[in-house]
Amino acid sequence: MPMASLTSLLFLVGGLSLQSLTLQERLQAEGQRRLEQAEDRLASAAQMLVGTIQLQHACLLGLAREQWSSAGCVTQQQLSRLAEGEVLGSPWRLRRWQPQMSPDPSHQVVDLELALPAGAGSPALVSGFAVRLTGSPLRVTALLPLGQRGGRP
Numbered sequence: 001m002p003m004a005s006l007t008s009l010l011f012l013v014g015g016l017s018l019q020s021l022t023l024q025e026r027l028q029a030e031g032q033r034r035l036e037q038a039e040d041r042l043a044s045a046a047q048m049l050v051g052t053i054q055l056q057h058a059c060l061l062g063l064a065r066e067q068w069s070s071a072g073c074v075t076q077q078q079l080s081r082l083a084e085g086e087v088l089g090s091p092w093r094l095r096r097w098q099p100q101m102s103p104d105p106s107h108q109v110v111d112l113e114l115a116l117p118a119g120a121g122s123p124a125l126v127s128g129f130a131v132r133l134t135g136s137p138l139r140v141t142a143l144l145p146l147g148q149r150g151g152r153p
Contacts, residue, residue: 035123038090042114042127043145045085045092050112050131053082054140061138062108065097092116095126099133108133113149 053060059073060082068079084093096113110131118124128146133139 031123035125038116038123038125039127039145039148041088041090042092042116042125043129045087045114045116046112046127046129046143046145048085048087049082049094049114050140050143057082058137058139060097061110061133061140062099062105064099065094068097090116090119096128106134106136106138108138112143 057074057078059071060068063071068074068082069076074082082094084091086092093115094113095115096111098111100109100111102108110133112129112131114127114129116125116127126149128149130142130144130146131140132142132144134141
């Protein structure tokens with residue numbers, strides 16, 4: 001009898017271990033899915049922001065964010081709407097819009113960084129994008145994701 005009880009106990013412990021591993025894998029998969037959704041929301045926010053700037057505020061394309069308020073082509077209210085917004089029910093915030101130095105002013109790359117705060121089961125996330133500008137006047141030719149960046153949203 002003791003041998004049968006010991007065998008049953010071993011099977012029970014083995015079964016619980018398998019269930020615990022399965023649960024851990026599911027939790028990791030869920031965490032990865034939420035991270036991917038947050039990345040998608042930031043990519044959507046980047047597309048919306050870049051589209052808005054190109055269509056409504058093209059005068060800002062080649063300027064660093066710190067120069068926008070003195071550009072004279074946007075109101076303070078418009079600047080506020082460019083600094084933060086909402087996409088797919090999630091708020092986002094503009095952290096950086098910084099053109100990189102280029103020997104040719106008709107070809108520039110802007111370093112864009114957006115943040116998504118944690119909320120509703122989604123992780124906090126900061127992602128970078130490269131915005132390629134060409135022409136005179138400048139226009140957007142590409143928006144490329146650069147991936148997650150460190151820092152607080």
